[in-house]
Amino acid sequence: MEQTQLLAKVIIRAKLTVKTGLHIGVSNDYAPIGAVDHVFIRDPLTKQPVIPGSSVKGKMRTLLAKTRNGIGIGMSPDSDEEVVLRLFGSAKQGNILFSRLQFSDSFVSQNSVEQFFGLDTDTYLGEVKFENSINRATGIANPRQIERVPAGMQFDFQLVYNLESNEDFEEDMTVLQDGFRLLQLDYLGGHGSRGYGRVAFSDFYVKKIDVRTGKVELDKELAERFGRGCL
Template identity: 80%
Template sequence: MEQTQLLEKVIIRAVLTVKTGLHIGGSSDYAPIGAVDSIFVRDPLTKQPVVPGSSVKGKMRTLLAKTRNEGNLGSSPDNDEEVVLRLFGSAQKNHILFSRLQFSDSFVKDTSVKQFSGLDTDTYLGEVKFENTINRATGVANPRQIERVPAGMQFDFQLVYNLENKEESGEDMEVLRDGFRLLQLDYLGGHGSRGYGRVAFSDFSVTRVDAHTGKAEPDKELASRFESASL
């Protein structure tokens, strides 16, 4: 179990904007007749859409692995390149490597709640997209309804980086910047090949918090580097 001294907590905040309808599936255990076939994840308290931190982490790691593992994604995340392993963690037997990145769930910004609450949406802060698949052999159609987060909705995004090695932190930040860039060129959630799930990150801010004193200072230079990855 590899452990190192924690020097700083680097808090990275941004605005996550949905560019095309986003679907990250939630539970459909109870589905009355006429209900949407596939709903999206909601906050159980507010019933508002949520972008799970696990979804962002998993997609960003996969994209980085695809570009950095010498063209070979590998059969296990434990075989990822060293910098990807230390950023996202590894659970290899007899060699547990704790993730330096801590992703949070992203919640809808208050401005978006006000904007979309005043619109005539299909569901609360959501839209319903009708999809249809055709059986090639029989020609029979299989219609379904998919709930999506509408384009234009914005979320408060937050990520925390554990600074444990100053010599490695520069490379870590460059790889993380690449992760933001790649994610914006790909998609989040399901049905990406149909145009779902395009997102954008903007308005980055970075705060460094000393792990020993608790002193917090903004890092405008690092925020600017992340902002340069925005598309």
């Protein structure tokens, strides 16, 4: 297992705006008649929608692997390009790499809570999309209801980058910037081929914390760089 020294924590914050209805959740197999079949994930405390950090991390890694590996995503994440491995981690036997990126769950911003609370939404801070799947052989429709995070809702996004090598920093940030750009060209959650889950990042804020001294430095140049790379 490769051992590295932690030099600093780089905290990256941004606004994540939902551009088209977003669904991250599971099917409700025991929903009563007339209830929503597919609900989205909610914070158990506030009952507000939440975007899991694992969803953003997994999608960003997959998109970077598809564009950088040369052979696509491959049979295993352990075959990803070296820079992708050190950013997202690897459990390959004999060469374990801890992820340099730590994604947090994203919660609805206070402004969005206030904005959408006063609207006539189908569920608390959510909308319900009615859809039909048609059996090609019989022509019979199978209706379903999918709960979505409405377009326009904003989330407070944050990830932490472990700075372990000054020599790698520039390349790591360039690849991470590509990850944000690619994610905006794709989608989060399910049903993306039908237009769900388009998102946008804005208002980046970056600060670096020296783990030995506790000194905090704002990195406005890096924040502007991330912003320029976004749509």
